[in-house]
Amino acid sequence: MAYDGRLLAGVTVLMAVVEAGSMTRAAEGLGLTPSGVGRAIQRLESRIGVRLLDRTTRTMHLTDEGRRFYERLGPLLDGIEEAAQEASGSAAIVRGRLRVNVDPFFSQVVLAENAAHFLERHPHVRLELIMRDSVGDLVADGFDLALHFGDPPNGSFVARKLFETRVLTAASPDYLDAHGRPAHPGELADHATIDFWDAAHARAYDWVFQLMPATASARRSLRPPIVIVRTSSLRAGALTTFFAALP
Template sequence: MDTLRGIESFIRSVEEGSIAAAARRLGITPAAASQNIARLERDLGTRLLQRTTRKLGMTESGRVYFDRVRHIVHDLELAATAISSLQDTPRGPLKIAASVAFGRHVVAPLVPAFAARYPEVDIELVITDRVTDHIAEGIDVSVRFADQLEPSLVARKLATVPMMICASPDYIARKGRPARPEDLIHHDCLIYRFAAHGRLFRWTFLRDGLLFEPEVHARIVSNDIDTLTEMTMAGAGIARLGAFIVEPLLKRGLLVPLFGPSSGADTAITGHAPFDFYACYLDRHAQTPKIRAFIDHMVQNLKGRWSGA
């Protein structure tokens, strides 16, 4: 049992970046966590952590040991939740990760109703565009688009979100409206750069069933969708944004669609490659009542939300 306590304190210290933070997560004192690690190091006959006043790092032995034992705490948690899953009531901590734009605009607004329905579930929502590690970061469920899916995760589809090309009325008044996608080369385009791999978001279209990608003028590039949206509304140029961002702005007259049935342009031209979003979790044994309840909540609230989905 002392060894397990030491392993748990060691793993959480590495994950949290400090022994004090690990102690808070484990619900023990920093002194107790430090003692647990010291006993583990004594039993192993090697130092696992390098401790300074400002930084906590692993020794070479620590890195090897961490890679070997990092799954142990997670497996113990799964064993405990497997027993509690015999009960039907969702309860306990639920850590959710979601990409920044979809997390802010879609996931976060749905969390309060879920929390109200399940008062015994304590929720942590992590908003980030990097790909999260379910085991190392203690993530119960992550909301990802198709490019972020991993074969080690079980994925359930939540929604298909159409992409829309749009600009502000001010920009159109100053620069004119492109009649066809090929005209985008003569316009100021605001392009999203994926944070995970650094590639630019491609603008592809369908015309009469044929896929094509016109050349565009990347006037402004950003790795944050909300930043691009703000600049688009300010008249900086044309952007390709998800319907979950654009639709409320269209209703308020802040943005105007440039292609597609509602744009007044050639209806044979439509945006292509909508984003599919998925709820992901580690394995079927990890689908505890709280995870299942959250995913069901998302599916129920997103069903049929986008007409182009």
């Protein structure tokens, strides 16, 4: 159905005139000149074929046809206003599906306790958390975003750092009893270590050690007997007698 925009504009002017009580005050509220308001009323009357206002130099009032027309318009314009308010309110509501590519360890230690709070704040969101070891192709795989540790992979990603976390070197007491405690990062080459795989860059993470306060750092690229993708396996290995790890 085609709508006549000029008809709706004329109706708006008529409502403003009736509510203001004069064309002059209506013109001030609409940002028009009084003559512009008068012409809009005349065009509306010509469009619908009846006289809506009786006006003299001192008085103005609705005709019988104008009053019936005005009374019919009120509920319709109220409906338009309600529709506009509803649309404006829905724009401020977060809704729909959010599909997230998330690192399994990040999901376990961060999202597990925060996902419920997020859904309480945004009850109209359907959250899909898909555990992946790498970011991959977000568009081809249908993801809206990815949550992963480390540097973002190369590509046309928009990346934001959420927080920083410490990385600690750990070994079980049984391992240290059996193999001794290294006193310097350089001694790690003599130990059986577990490395963590950086899937985004297809290589194992370097072991970086920093003096506190941060005055110097040492980087070690080791050749461990095991490289692990899942941090749960990394932690399990570090709890044994056989390996030290960088969890």
